[in-house]
Amino acid sequence: MRRLVNASLGTQFFVLQTVIVFLAVGGTAAVWMEHTRELLDWQYQQRALAIAESVAGLPQVREAFSRARPELSLQPIAVGVQAATGADYVVIANRDQIRYAHPNTALIGKRLSTDGSQVMTDGRPWTGIQTGTLGRSVRGKAPIFDSAGKVIGLASVGILEETVADQLSVALPPLFWTVLAVLVAGSAAAALIAQRVRRQTFGLEPAEIAALLEQREGVLHGVKEGVLALDLAGRVTLVNDAARDLLGLSQHDVGRSLGEMRLSDRMRDVLDGADPGDDRVVLHCDRVLVLNRTPVAVRDRQSGWVVTLRDRTELVRLARELDQASTTTGALRAQAHEFANRMHTVVGLLELGEYETAVSYITQTTEAYSRHAAGVREKVADPTLAALLLAKSAEAAERGATLVLSDDSRVEEGMIGDPHDAVLVVGNLVANALDALQESGGTVEVSVRTEADGLHIRVGDSGPGITPSLVHEVFLEGFTTKVAHAGPRGLGLALTRQTCSRRGGWVRVHNAGGAVFTALLPTGEPPPSPEGEPAGPGEPAERQVRR
Template identity: 80%
Template sequence: MRKILSASLGTQLFVLQMAVVLLSAGGTAGVWTEHLRDQLERRHQQRALAIAEAVAGLPEVREAFAHPRPPSVLQPIALGVQAATGADYVVIANRDQIRYAHPNPELIGRRLSTDGSPVLSTGRAWTGVQTGTLGRSVRGKAPVRDASGAIIGLTSVGVLEETVAGQFGAALPPLLWTVLAVLLAGSAGAALIARRVRRQTFGLEPAEIASLLEQREGVLHGVKEGVVALDLQGRVTLLNDAARELLGLSPCDVGRRIEEMPLSDRMRDVLAGEDEGDDLVVLHRDRVLVLNRMPVAVRGRSNGWVVTLRDRTELVRLARALDQASSTTDALRAQAHEFANRMHTVVGLLELGEHETAIGYITRTTEVIGHHSAGIREKVADPTLAALLLAKSAEAAERGATLVLADDCRVEEGALGDPQDAVLVVGNLVANALDVLEEIGGTVEVSVRTEKDGLHVRVGDSGPGVSPALAEEVFREGFTTKVARSGPRGLGLALTRQACLRRGGWIRVHNAGGAVFTALLPRREEAA
């Protein structure tokens, strides 16, 4: 038993199935053997009874009981019937159970060795198995009646158990061959099943399968990236912990179709494979996710897809912060370059002895710079937003464009509260406008003003504008008309829309001498 339990899974299955086959075949054979023996005994009993009743109904038999010497008449009749029917014996006895006919003549005139009183007393035929002078036999007994119907004796016909056993033995070989065929078929089936199980489990034992399952669960639920498995019908078959957290789903969503889940159209398109590509960027709630969809094949057959999700929210925030820092650096570099040019001009004037001209040049330059900065601070009192606009103005000048503030700009100090979202919206819209004018130059007009319902932003450029067919498409994550230089592109406007919608606002685009983006960023208390 220990050897079997320690054997391989295929061996255990083979032994178990063979045990089931042996028990089934053996039990069936035993039942059929007993049934066959019972059938043979019942058949011989009915045959013996039919012969006994036929002998008892012969007129010669009834008349022989009135003969002075009944055995002289009945013995030949009994022997003739015995020879004609193939019975092992035919016995005739009178009312007192004295034999008138018997295969052994020496027993004629003696009493029956078995009790025949039930037949004589009740007048009913009887069948059964008894042991007599010739041995154990299957018997049938019938009463002999005279012309008036009175019982005057009985007839007993029997077939020895040896005869029944011989017929039973002759009927056994087909049954044994059938059982053997069943055993062989069962062995072949058990071997095939064991082989199939071994092939399906790749030859792994239960302990190894359990270990692999534990490792699989540990890896899937331990990795930081989200993993979503889909079958060929688009149903989710697996969600690890990271995927549930990133998508806002629950374990109950396993088994549901993608269309039935609370996901955005963009997320559904990527999960379903309608939007193909590598490292696809999708905005989901407040997260920036990067998705990759790969097919899964088992033994060369497609079995579904697996989608990995990586959270790049912090990375995008850092990239945006880096872009802002880079913009500030570019602005400072541009100012430093411009300052160096002006200083060279002043030095040249001083070397030429043009002291008054140098003083006038410095005075005018200082007034222009101060007037520009003061103009921005006069319209935009919030220091963070004003610093952003000042940096973007310097960046625009460096890139061959001009940034101007509209006359309706008006932002009171402290009106923005936390300026993070305002900086995100204004910075992205201005950066997008500068990208459009990078090769052709032009003007970017910016209007920021605070109203009761929140911050209104309008950024227009003198570029070619936006096609009306793309008025909504430009806000989709991943949409870009620029060649990607580094990092994910097409996120600026998508993040801008996300920030506005998160606070209950909106963003739109139309053409008026170029693309004009307008947005409403409600106050936080109103959004709540």
Template identity: 80%
Template sequence: MEPVRRLFNGSLGTQLFVLQMVMVLLAVGATALVWVQHTRRQLDDQYQQRALAIAESVAGLPEVREAFRRPKPELLLQPIAMSVMAATRADYVVIANRDQIRYAHPNETLIGQKLSTDGSEVLASGQSWRGTETGTLGRSVRGKAPIIGADGQVIGLTSVGVLEDTVAEQLGAALPPLLYTVLAVLVAGALISALISRRVRRQTFGLEPGEIAALLEQREGVLHGVKEGVLALDLSGKVTLVNDAARDLLGLDFDAVGRDLGDMPLSDRMRDVLVGDDPGEDKIVLHRDRVLVLNRTPISVRGQHRGWVVTLRDRTELVELARELDHASSTTEALRAQAHEFANRMHTVVGLLELDEHEAAVRFITQTTEAYSQFAAEIRAKVDDPTLAALLLAKSAEAAERGASLVITDDSRVDGEGLGDPRDAVLVVGNLVANALDALEGTGGIVEVSVRTDGDGLHVRVRDSGPGITPDLVEEVFREGFTTKAANSGPRGLGLALTRQTCLRRGGWVRVHNADGAVFTALLPPYGTAPVAVSVGKAPS
């Protein structure tokens, strides 16, 4: 047992070679055994037929029938039997009467004695018989035929046989070709087994089963331990590997391995990036409530392209921080603009005082204060929520700083009940106004803002006096990662995409059309309802 144990503890190539050789030996041995048995049965059948044919020929000789009418038949039948034996190379030819007393036998001392095997069936039925029996000369294959007299009655029988040793000798003569064939098959099997073992070693890079198992465990540990999502695809687009992080980021509640991307609940944008229809690095995709960054890298093994691996990074918190920073920057910019405007006005007041124009200075201060207070009061009167009102006031100052004018329409009315989460309202309104100001960059103009609430939620309408949205880009402005500056409205990055995502998450919508400039309209329900599809290119009815 120790050599066997050592053998199966050897290298993978050695184990494969030995196992395959064992299989070859078993197959060849079983085939050879079946062949020998089949050949032996064929030889037995052939010799039985031959013995029966000789027996029937002897039984049909007229000399044999004539001898049975003589006083001593054995004197005539023994020479006939011996001559037949010499001519046919049979091991024995026996002739007996109806009482089964021998008249002819290779051993003359047995003449006159009863047959050692029963021939009553042949004598009674008058039918020939063939088979294998054991007699005085040993076990043999034999044939028995009845001898029919002139009156048609059975008067005796003939028995012709070939010893099994003779059959075995002929079988042995047929074995050398079989042995040569078996040897050739074993040599071929050994060569093929060696080639298979070598190929397996090459494909496994010479690693042993224990090392392969350790690598698999390490791979599983690494893949499912990293926080980044990893998704592997083959050439046909089927998932071959997905770790826990990727399953969580994509929201998969099933095992995606072996499934096609078309059968998975993914957005068109996500599917385009995964299959490579939208190539590039650090592709930004909005999936459910998350902002994901995807990178798609080809996989090559030994110089052959095998598929792709896609990494997914969750940048939701980073985007949230960037959004808060953007809001803070907007507020800072508004304060800077107000400070700059205040400084200009103070310089004007100082100049008037130096010119002793005291009344003009007082009048200028009064008018400026009243105008600002009136605008702030107008916004607070129309917008009940302080957060949204502060945003509009800051955007107004920013617009003035950039040479534009922000106008709040007369139909604007916002109360707290229909607003819902003010953070979502600030995101939607802030992004749409920022987009409108970008469209007027360097040209001046007007940004018209309408915000109102009713039973459906917050309705937002932002129109700029810019050149509008290029028709071929109308479908693209809400796509995440859209950064081209070909659109005069200048949508950048995630602003409009986040706006759409927020509206959809709340069960609303966002749309855009051209009417003396770009007009963005959005509905932000106070509570999440069934999401509706985004429609672009048409005005809301």
């Protein structure tokens, strides 16, 4: 047994299956033999009974019972029937069970060795197996009636068990060869199955398979990137811990199709291959995910797909902070450049001795900047948003453009909710408007005002506008008309839409002498929303497909 346990998987399969085939065939053969023996016993019992009833029905037998010495007439009749039918013995006895005929003449006149009173009493035939003076035999007994219908004796016919056994032995050779053929075929089938198991397990033993499974589980659940596997029908077959955390899934989602899971249309399109490609950017709840979908082939046959998910939320946040820092740096650089020009002008005037002109120039310049900053602070009381607009104004001036804060702008301090959200929305919309001018100059008009339902934002530019067919697509993650470079692109407007939707607001765009973006950013607590980033009120819930 220990050798079998330590044997290879194929050998164990072969030995166990061979044993199972042997037990099954041996058990079947034993049942067949027992059934055949019982059938032969029944057949010989019926044969013996038929002979006994024939003897009991002979008129000569009934007449012999009325004579003085019936054995003289019955013995020849019994011997003749025995020889004619092939029975091993034919016995005739009277009602007192005294033999009148027997193969052993010495027993004539003696009492039967087996009880026949049941036949005498009931007057009905009997069959069974008994052991008598000639040995164990299959017997049939029939009552003998006189002309009045009274039982006057019995006829007993027997066939020895050796005769039945000889008949059974005749049927054994075909059974033996059949069993042998089945054993050979079963062993061959067991060998083929063992060979197939070796191929399917790549020759690995159970301990090696278990070790590989443990290693796979350890690797899958140990990596920080999310891993999600799909079969050809689009059902989830595997999800590691990182993917569950990123997508908000559970172990119960394994085996479910993508259509049954609470995912955004954009996420579902990337997962099922409707949006193919590498490094697909998807916004899921508050996270920025990068997905890659790769086919999985086993033995040159595709068996499904594996999707890796990387969390780039922190990277995008840092990129936004870097953009903001770059904007501030650009504004400072523009101001420094402008200040240097003004200082050169002042120095020149002083060198020329135009002292009064220099003083007048400095006064006008200072008052102009102060009036601009005061005008912004008068309309926008929130310092964070006001600082952003001043920085964007300086950036626009450096690009040769003009940023105008509309007269209807009114922002009360403390009425914009989370300033980070307001800065994100306004900053992205203004940056998008400046990019639309394409360094050719122009005007960006910004309107920000707080009302009872939140912060209303309108940003328009004098650029070429947006193609009508792309009005909805500009808000999709990954969509961009800019030249690609390192880092995630096409996220600014998508993040703007996500931020507005998360707070229960909306963002829209239309053309009016250029692109005009309008947005509502509610100032209250964000309403609970189902997983999958649903569209906000008034926002088209178009299918999110990255172009």
